[in-house]
Amino acid sequence: MKQRILFAFALIVGMGVFFLFPRPHDPGVPPGNDLKESIARVSADETIQVNVWMKDQLDLREIKPEVAHLSWPEQRVLMINLLKQHARRSQEDLLKYLAHKKGEVEVVKTFWIANLLTVRARPALIEEISNRADVALVEADMVKITPAGAKSAWSESMSNNAESNLKVINAHKLWSLGYTGEGVIVMNIDTGVMGDHPALQASWRGNVAPASESWHDAVFGTTTPAIACSDPHGTGTMSVMVGLDPTTEDTVGIAFGARWIASTFDCSTFEIRSSVFDALQWGVDPDGDPNTTDDVPVVINCSLRSDADALSKPCGNNYASLINTNIETMGIAVVYAAGNQTSPQEDDSMAIPARHPDVWAVGLVDATDPNHIILRPDLEKVLGCYESTLDLRAPGVNIRVASNDPTNYRIVSGTSESTPHVAGAIALLKQAFPNKTGPELRDALFATRDPQLKLIDVEAALHHLGNVVVSQYR
Numbered sequence: 001m002k003q004r005i006l007f008a009f010a011l012i013v014g015m016g017v018f019f020l021f022p023r024p025h026d027p028g029v030p031p032g033n034d035l036k037e038s039i040a041r042v043s044a045d046e047t048i049q050v051n052v053w054m055k056d057q058l059d060l061r062e063i064k065p066e067v068a069h070l071s072w073p074e075q076r077v078l079m080i081n082l083l084k085q086h087a088r089r090s091q092e093d094l095l096k097y098l099a100h101k102k103g104e105v106e107v108v109k110t111f112w113i114a115n116l117l118t119v120r121a122r123p124a125l126i127e128e129i130s131n132r133a134d135v136a137l138v139e140a141d142m143v144k145i146t147p148a149g150a151k152s153a154w155s156e157s158m159s160n161n162a163e164s165n166l167k168v169i170n171a172h173k174l175w176s177l178g179y180t181g182e183g184v185i186v187m188n189i190d191t192g193v194m195g196d197h198p199a200l201q202a203s204w205r206g207n208v209a210p211a212s213e214s215w216h217d218a219v220f221g222t223t224t225p226a227i228a229c230s231d232p233h234g235t236g237t238m239s240v241m242v243g244l245d246p247t248t249e250d251t252v253g254i255a256f257g258a259r260w261i262a263s264t265f266d267c268s269t270f271e272i273r274s275s276v277f278d279a280l281q282w283g284v285d286p287d288g289d290p291n292t293t294d295d296v297p298v299v300i301n302c303s304l305r306s307d308a309d310a311l312s313k314p315c316g317n318n319y320a321s322l323i324n325t326n327i328e329t330m331g332i333a334v335v336y337a338a339g340n341q342t343s344p345q346e347d348d349s350m351a352i353p354a355r356h357p358d359v360w361a362v363g364l365v366d367a368t369d370p371n372h373i374i375l376r377p378d379l380e381k382v383l384g385c386y387e388s389t390l391d392l393r394a395p396g397v398n399i400r401v402a403s404n405d406p407t408n409y410r411i412v413s414g415t416s417e418s419t420p421h422v423a424g425a426i427a428l429l430k431q432a433f434p435n436k437t438g439p440e441l442r443d444a445l446f447a448t449r450d451p452q453l454k455l456i457d458v459e460a461a462l463h464h465l466g467n468v469v470v471s472q473y474r
C-alpha cells in the first residue's frame with residue numbers, strides 16, 4: 001500500500017564496528033518554490049531561515065533486513081548511532097564552510113533523524129549553499145503549520161462516564177479484557193498540554209520519570225507540561241488518547257492506563273517547520289540515551305498540517321517524509337490528521353504531509369450518525385498526484401475532550417480528534433502485544449478496518465494479531 005522510496009546503500013558489520021557507504025541519491029523532488037517566494041520577500045541585507053537537505057540520505061528501511069536478527073533494543077541502538085554518524089560525516093564539509101562565513105550565518109540546528117540542518121543567513125549565502133554539490137534541497141523553514149482545527153462548545157465533567165466515540169472503535173471491549181494501555185507511552189506534537197487537567201494529570205510520565213524525558217519544549221522553554229499559544233488543541237488530542245479523571249471516573253480517552261509525553265512545536269505567529277522535525281527527533285529517544293527503551297513512545301500523534309501552498313505541491317516532500325519513515329523503522333508509529341478541508345474551493349485534497357504515500361493519514365467519520373457517515377470522501381484523492389493515501393478513519397464529530405480549563409471539557413470536531421483515536425488504539429494493542437512495534441500494531445488496525453468506511457475496530461485488530469488468553473489478563 002505504501003510506496004517505497006528506494007535508496008541504494010550497503011552496510012558491512014564486523015568486529016562491532018559499522019561502516020556505512022551511502023551512495024548519492026535524490027528522492028526526486030524539484031526545488032521548493034517556497035524558497036524563491038521567501039527570498040523575494042526580504043531585502044539582500046535581511047536573513048531568512050531555511051532547512052538544508054543533504055544529498056546523501058540514510059533510509060533505515062534499507063538496513064532493516066541486515067539487522068533483523070538483532071533484538072529490538074539492539075536494532076534501535078544501532079539505527080540511532082548509524083543515523084548520527086551518517087549525518088555528522090555528511091554535514092562536516094558544509095559546517096566547515098559555514099564556519100568560514102562567521103558572522104554571516106547562524107546554524108540553528110543540525111539534525112540526524114534525517115540528514116538536514118537548519119540555518120539562518122542572507123539570500124546570497126543561501127543561494128551559495130543551495131548550489132553546493134552535497135546539498136539536495138533548500139527550503140524555507142517558515143511555513144504555516146496549523147493544528148487540524150476544530151469547532152468548540154463547553155462541556156461539564158461527568159461521573160462514571162465513558163464517551164460513546166470510544167465505544168464506536170470497541171475500546172471498551174479491550175478494557176473489559178484488562179487492556180488500558182498500562183506500561184505503554186504515547187506522545188503528541190501539538191500546542192502543548194494542560195498538565196493540571198484532572199483527566200491528564202495522573203498519567204503524565206513525568207510523575208514517575210525525569211521531566212526532561214517526558215516534556216520537550218525547544219520553542220518556549222517550559223520544563224513541565226504547559227499550554228503554548230493559548231491554544232487548547234494539544235490538551236484535547238492528548239485526552240482522546242489517555243484522558244480519564246480518576247476521581248469521577250469520567251473517561252474521554254482510549255488508553256487511560258498509558259502514560260503520556262509531549263512536545264510543543266512553534267505555534268506562534270509564523271510556524272517553523274524545523275520545530276516539528278525537532279519534536280519528532282526528540283520523540284525517538286526522549287532521554288537521549290539510545291541504550292534505554294523505557295522512555296520511548298509506541299506512537300506519536302500529529303494532529304497538524306502544513307500550508308499546502310508553501311510546500312512542494314502537489315505531492316508533498318519526499319525528504320520530510322523520510323523523517324517519518326526512519327522513525328517508523330525504529331518501531332514508533334507516526335499518525336497524521338488528514339485535515340479538515342470543508343470545500344473544494346479551500347483545497348482540493350488531503351493536507352500535507354498526510355497526503356504523502358509514506359505518511360499515515362487518518363480521516364474521520366461522523367459516529368453520531370447511525371450510518372457513521374464519511375464527510376467529504378473526495379478529500380482523499382490528491383488531484384494530479386496520488387489516487388488515495390487516506391489509510392484509516394475514526395470518530396471525529398462532536399468529540400468530548402479535556403480543555404485548558406481544569407474544570408471543563410470541550411466538544412470538538414475534526415481529524416485532529418479522529419487521529420488520536422488511532423494512536424490510543426495502538427497503545428491498547430501494545431499492552432496486549434508488547435513485542436509488536438507501533439507500525440505492526442497499526443497494520444493490524446489497517447487489516448481489520450471497515451472495508452468501506454476505513455473505520456478502525458481495535459477489538460478486531462486484537463483478534464487479528466493472535467489468540468489472547470483472556471484469563472491471564474483479568
Ligand SMILES: [Ca+2]
Nearest residue numbers: 287289290292
Ligand atoms: Ca532512550
